[in-house]
Amino acid sequence: MSEPHKTINHTVLEDSQAFALGTTMCSLGLLLLTNMGLITGQTAGLAVLLSYLTGYSFGLLFFLVNIPFYVLAWLRMGPRFTIKTFIAVALLSFVADALPNYIRIEQIDTLVGTLVMAGVTGLGLMVLFRHGASLGGIGVLALYLQDKTGFRAGHTQLIFDGGLFTVALFVMPLPTVLYSLLGAVIVNLIIATNHRRDRYIAL
Template sequence: MTQPAAAPQDPKPTATGHGPVADAQGLLFGSAMAAFGITILTHLGLVTGQTAGLAVILSYLTGWSFGPIFFVVNLPFYWLGYRRMGLRFVLKTFIAVALLSLLSKVLPGQIAFATLTPWAGAILFGCVTGAGLLALFRHGASLGGIGILALYLQERTGFRAGWTQLVFDGCLFLVAAFLLPFDRFIWSLLGAVVVNIVIAINHRRDWYVAT
């Protein structure tokens, strides 16, 4: 009896267990969610942590666009990513950073907020950005910068990526405290905490079993 043909599969699966098509949509989804989060953040005049937070602060201080600053700030971290996480990880991260840099320039012209209170925006930013980062992590990428270091430490020591990022964010927010009005500082801190809680709770390698 003739056996039924096997269902088509995504060719050449990567080390994450996902194939190129799955990885492509994961990178696009993760970058788009992060760009949407940045759109919310900059609309409210808030900041965040990690290298994105550094890029946001520099964009406020200089008047330059977030996207190009974010792209340049991440460049020094690719060597660490290559040495510690491999070429595939660095290439995916480079693509994700480039997508975020591009989308963060495009989305503000496509989205308008009739009403968006700071506390609601901070929580929404944290949720969508956390979801975007989780998608990128699951597909073997990050948004560069401290994310590369955080993933490396989690792979090597088991210390959660979210907690590493929270420590870095604490240092960055010490600087932001002197630059922002108190209310915007508090709402910014809330958004960063939500991002890192989402990652710390949900980013577990044993939950990611691709089939």
């Protein structure tokens, strides 16, 4: 019989480097995503779609759409998680808008770009998750509704993403939406396969 896992608290320095690495990796994924004209799921996907439609920057829209979810995060996850998530969202909003000034992509194959984008984004999210943070949004709402009503969190996320990609079908070409969906599925598979509480526990 294996011994129970011991919870490990990260230091401030460890959290800082993880936030810098995780948000930079996710920002690189977003750079690839937007250069291909794709979207993704959850609130990041909503912010990307709104940025295409309105011309406002992703960083600004991503920060704004996450604001309502901080209250739910505080109630559901507590102040530590909420503060870390706020910092992660703010960093991603800043880095995602700044990165195109330093990295320019002139040519990228859509399939290869989708696979690389999903891999980089999935790894970036795992880094943040393992340091007790998230990028906010629908995941927090889904957990809150599950607590209050019993409606499964995964179903809430699927409904939101289904609605988002349905709307995208009316404003984007079908191949673009299909590549976007492929990328979102791969990101979720990476997280589901590699981020398990029975393998890694830390705060």
